[in-house]
Each structure stands twice: as structure tokens, then as C-alpha cells.
Amino acid sequence: MVERAAILAEGAEFPAILDWIVAHAGRPETALAAPTSGGLHSMRTHTGADPGRRTPQRYVLPPDAFA
Numbered sequence: 001m002v003e004r005a006a007i008l009a010e011g012a013e014f015p016a017i018l019d020w021i022v023a024h025a026g027r028p029e030t031a032l033a034a035p036t037s038g039g040l041h042s043m044r045t046h047t048g049a050d051p052g053r054r055t056p057q058r059y060v061l062p063p064d065a066f067a
Contacts, residue, residue: 001029002059024065028056 007017 002026002061004055004057004059007059018059021059021061024061026059026061026065029058029060 002021007014010017
């Protein structure tokens with residue numbers, strides 16, 4: 001698993017790294033569903049943004065990607 005923050009830290013190499021991940025059968029991690037209950041930060045989970053269009057925070061690679 002590769003964190004998006006680590007990829008962004010590489011700066012201009014970001015697109016090339018994403019291309020490498022895709023070429024090695026990597027895929028974005030599926031987003032977790034937002035909690036259905038309220039709570040202290042409930043307003044932050046209802047921004048109106050489509051949850052299917054969220055930016056993935058991690059990318060998952062198969063075990064043999066680094067072999």
C-alpha cells in the first residue's frame with residue numbers, strides 16, 4: 001500500500017509514479033463509507049460532494065509488484 005501523501009511529496013514525479021502503480025496492477029483503495037450518525041464533526045461529512053469521486057488516499061499494489 002502506498003500513501004498518496006508520500007507520492008505527492010515527490011513533487012513533479014507524481015504523474016510518473018501513478019503511471020507506474022497502474023502499470024503494475026495497482027488500484028486506488030476504496031473509500032470507506034461516511035458514518036450515518038451525527039456527532040461532533042457531522043457537518044464535515046455532508047459537503048454535498050459525490051463520495052464516488054473522492055481522491056483516493058492510498059493505492060494498493062499486488063504482493064508481486066516489487067518482485
